[in-house]
Amino acid sequence: MARETWASRIGFILAAVGSAVGLGNIWRFPWMTAENGGSAFLLVYLLIVIGVGVPGLLAAFIIGRRSNRNPVGAFKSLKGSRAWTTLGVLCVVTAVVLLSFYSVVGGWILRYFVESFTGAYFADPGTHFEAISYGADAFVYQLIVLGASALIVTAGVRRGIETTTKLMMPGIVLLLVALAVWAAQQPNAAQGYEFYLGFDGEYLADNFLTVLGSAAGQALFTLSIGGGTMITYASYIDDDRSLPLDASAIAVLNLGIGVLAGLVLFPLLFSFAAGPTAGGPGALFVGMAGAFANLPAGQLLGATFFLVVLLAAITSLISMLEIPVSFLVDEFDLERSTATRGLFVLIALTGALNAFSADVFTLFADHLVDLLLTLGLTGFMFYTAWVLGPDAVEEYRNGAGLLSRPLATPWRYAIGTVFPTFLLFAFYSDASSLAGFSPDTSTIVFVTLATAVPFVLFLRWSARDVPSTSVDTAD
Numbered sequence: 480m481a482r483e484t485w486a487s488r489i490g491f492i493l494a495a496v497g498s499a500v501g502l503g504n505i506w507r508f509p510w511m512t513a514e515n516g517g518s519a520f521l522l523v524y525l526l527i528v529i530g531v532g533v534p535g536l537l538a539a540f541i542i543g544r545r546s547n548r549n550p551v552g553a554f555k556s557l558k559g560s561r562a563w564t565t566l567g568v569l570c571v572v573t574a575v576v577l578l579s580f581y582s583v584v585g586g587w588i589l590r591y592f593v594e595s596f597t598g599a600y601f602a603d604p605g606t607h608f609e610a611i612s613y614g615a616d617a618f619v620y621q622l623i624v625l626g627a628s629a630l631i632v633t634a635g636v637r638r639g640i641e642t643t644t645k646l647m648m649p650g651i652v653l654l655l656v657a658l659a660v661w662a663a664q665q666p667n668a669a670q671g672y673e674f675y676l677g678f679d680g681e682y683l684a685d686n687f688l689t690v691l692g693s694a695a696g697q698a699l700f701t702l703s704i705g706g707g708t709m710i711t712y713a714s715y716i717d718d719d720r721s722l723p724l725d726a727s728a729i730a731v732l733n734l735g736i737g738v739l740a741g742l743v744l745f746p747l748l749f750s751f752a753a754g755p756t757a758g759g760p761g762a763l764f765v766g767m768a769g770a771f772a773n774l775p776a777g778q779l780l781g782a783t784f785f786l787v788v789l790l791a792a793i794t795s796l797i798s799m800l801e802i803p804v805s806f807l808v809d810e811f812d813l814e815r816s817t818a819t820r821g822l823f824v825l826i827a828l829t830g831a832l833n834a835f836s837a838d839v840f841t842l843f844a845d846h847l848v849d850l851l852l853t854l855g856l857t858g859f860m861f862y863t864a865w866v867l868g869p870d871a872v873e874e875y876r877n878g879a880g881l882l883s884r885p886l887a888t889p890w891r892y893a894i895g896t897v898f899p900t901f902l903l904f905a906f907y908s909d910a911s912s913l914a915g916f917s918p919d920t921s922t923i924v925f926v927t928l929a930t931a932v933p934f935v936l937f938l939r940w941s942a943r944d945v946p947s948t949s950v951d952t953a954d
Contacts, residue, residue, distance in 0.1 A: 519680070586834070662743045693849070695909070711801055718878065760844060864896075
């Protein structure tokens, strides 16, 4: 079966940005920022996106383009032990986990969009969200959003994903800009900006490990790396494209839209809600509902806002769904429509666990996904640096410009040592918090180095005699 490619560079970049922005920047970002000290979290998050996210994106791009396969097929076809295929399987599992709770949030958004026209959530936003967030109604709305995403993925890479994101992303940005201008005029906008942008060094010093783990997970979540999305999307890229340029463009656009979303949300949360932490996972809905209930033309403004968020949710859902779909198409030669229908049924079942249980939803959305994404990207980096090695440098340089080509070798050694070690530190910090432990920083550093150093030495030793990449491209 012939494999599709992107029709244009802008189509790929917008699809990748759509995946990266999605609900990560509009729904999850204010929730994570509010629970981790506001500006303290924002600073660490920005540093991780630029310092770790861009090199990580490049690692995922290189695995995807060099293999022209889904995550499982990529590790199976590229050089190295077949044990690395387990990392590809982890990507598919992560995608299913993401879809299982992400589609629930998509259902919430669809419901709020519909209810904006009647103002059904205006009277008591907090009570309303509690009443509709879980249960049979939440499951029905989840299925509608999941079904719409499945229809887009069934249409294919060019006609479905690329065409849809080309239309959606400019609309999302324009609507966010308009909303940011409006939010700046609200009564407590200054307090929102102070919480969001005024650096709080004391909070960061007192809660560094907690902030670090959450910021690392959020950075990987918003960039869609660590879960296989970017491996899958890069598998449709032509060989003459500059991967460093594409990765930088995606990261910058993602950061810009994320910061813009914060400029909309935090002034409104301080003006019309009980502070930014009100509502937990429902902070976006409770806070924004309170804003629209107190404003002229609140129904129209609410419908406009939730339309923006709904478009963002769908761009992310289709990127996640493409991971297991491409796996079934590539590895089992299934028709795209057949694969998508089967996955719709599977994710409807796993998603029901999240739609009917707040505890399951919080476990999936708050901690489990952060751990899976961090572990996944750590594996991508180690594999790219020490197993692909010189092949990764060659792939990096294909299509790269004069400025980025000399950075290929330093990039390889950085993703083989510094960056994955940092991610392991964040992984152990977050895992300790989830397990209820509070080890000091020196203990986590020791455990991190005790894991990373022997593993790097083993990879260098085991890969020393492995021949250059040979990809089986037979269909």
